[in-house]
Amino acid sequence: MDKLLNDFSPGLFVVQTILLLLLIFLMVKFAWKPILSSLNEREEGIQGALDAAENAKREMENLQADNQKLLQEARLEREAMLKEAREMKAQMITDAETQAQAQANKMIEQAQVAINAEKKSAMAELKSQVASLSLEIAEKVVREELSNKGKQLELVESMLDDAKLN
Template sequence: MDKLLNDFSPGLFVVQTILLLLLILLMVKFAWKPIMNSLNEREEGIQDALDSAEKAKLEMQNLQADNQKLLNDARAEREAMLKEAREIKNSMIEGAKEEAQTQANKMIAQAQEAIESEKKSAMAELKSHVAGLSVDIAEKVVRQELSNKDKQLALVESLLGEAKLN
């Protein structure tokens, strides 16, 4: 350190100080501002990229929320459509059952009417046949002598045996 103090020259020191200050001024004037500007531009670019990334992230979250909402709405709509389809199916089945029951009741009523009509027709025919037989029997009985009771009973029984009932 003594050697440094012995070799010290104040003129050289002043010249070197002036040159250093001049170099600093030149650097500030010509290099410092462009370096700072490029650093500021780079910092702004990085900040813009970060802001854009954050904005994109928020938009992505919004899109995901919208997609989830659309998906939920679609599921709810599908469930509503399925429920409506089930209700329509059940109402169609019930309608078909009711219509089939109505048709069956109508057919039963028609069959009962036909049976009743056939029964009345058969009864009328039977009455007509019985009336004819009664007239025939009465006619034959009147022809015979009515004095003999045994004869009359035998005649009635023979006539009844001859008569064919359907």
């Protein structure tokens, strides 16, 4: 440090100071404005990019919200369609059961009508056969009774007694 103080020249110091001030003046005059303007432009560009990024972020959030809304609507629509399909299935099953029950009732009714008709037919045939058997038996009995004169008189008397009692 002593060496610096010994070699110190006040004239040189003044010249260097003047040169430094001149250099600063020239830098302020010619270089400072372009440097500041380029710094301002760069700052504005960075701010614009930050604003654009913020806008993009907001748009992305809006798109995500829209996507969530659309997804929720799609889910609700799917649920509604599934519910409608279940209701249609239940209605179709109910309709089929009702139709099957009606058909079964109709078939039972037809079977009962057919059974009653067959029963009446069988009863009529049975009555016819019983009547014809009764006639044959009566005819045989009457022939045998009428072939014997004593039995004829006895039969007439019993019929007369029955007629008087009634």
